[in-house]
Amino acid sequence: MNIRLPIRLLAATAVTGLMLTSCSSGGSPNASGSPSTTPAASSPAQSPTVSASSAPSATTPSGTQAPTTPAPGATAPAIGPGRLQPLWPFATLAQAQAWEREYHSGGHQPWHLDPEQTALSFTRGYLGFREIDRVSSRNVRGAHARIGVAGSGAEGGTAAIVHLVRFGTGPSAPWEVVGTDDTTLSLTTPGYGSLVRSPVVTGGRITGVDEGIRVQVRQLSSAAPLGTSCCTSAGGNNQPWKQSVSFSGARDRVLTVVASTGGHVAEVERFTITAVRTG
DSSP states (O other), X not given: OOOXXXXXXXXXXXXXXXXXXXXXXXXXXXXXXXXXXXXXXXXXXXXXXXXXXXXXXXXXXXXXXXXXXXXXXXXXXXXXXXXXXXXXXXXSHHHHHHHHHHHXXXXXXXXXXXXXXXXXXXXXXXXXXXXXXXXXXXXXXXXXXXXXXXXXXXTOOEEEEEEEEESSSSTTOOEEEEEEEOSSBOOOBSOTTEEOOSXXXXXXXXXXXXXXXXXXXXXXXXXXXXXXXXXXXXXEEEEEEEEEEOOOOOOSSEEEEEEEEOOSSSSOSEEEEEEEEOO
């Protein structure tokens, strides 16, 4: 499944931060729902990361090339209210820059420079979808990467196309997950980057047969989900689905909402994510 995410790129000026534009399963960010201030920088220790030794080895399709790096001094996409949101593995630009310094001084966690490893680590480690363990497609253009992830076996089709961007500028800026590209399973409500409170109503569209949609709310600083709702029956051709999920314990400014379905050949066969804000 080639999952697709609508994106509106903004003209970016040369800055040292991650400069991204609107990215979501459901279109433009809700400017009125976005906070007027950017998240305060926190230390890298506050954000859980996967060690280089524990990051899963990506099984890449034949003919793929080495990770692409933007030209030194190239402008990266913009991040912040009304723009792309940092979901994983860094919460702030300060954290990404701290990793860069550690990498240059001692080669710390080099997998941050590989969009395939980052996409798989996000899917398996952060979302907990351990059965999704290989890369099914790869598209890297400048500071943007779209990596297809899938389960093993002949019937393990692409579960999602993970959208990543360079968090910063220069050849050693790490990759950051900002969303997914959606087609047969989308998450359009709440709007990407919008302000939410518990409970939050989620929804989108799905194509499939006898599907059961599970929704979770996650934050970077917690290993366990903040809330889970399961399962809404859905199916048909591009049919709407809707589900409410309650959550508690939110501390981070940006949360990940993930909807998944499966049960035919694997527990998780497709998933989609969006980013929301708490303040």
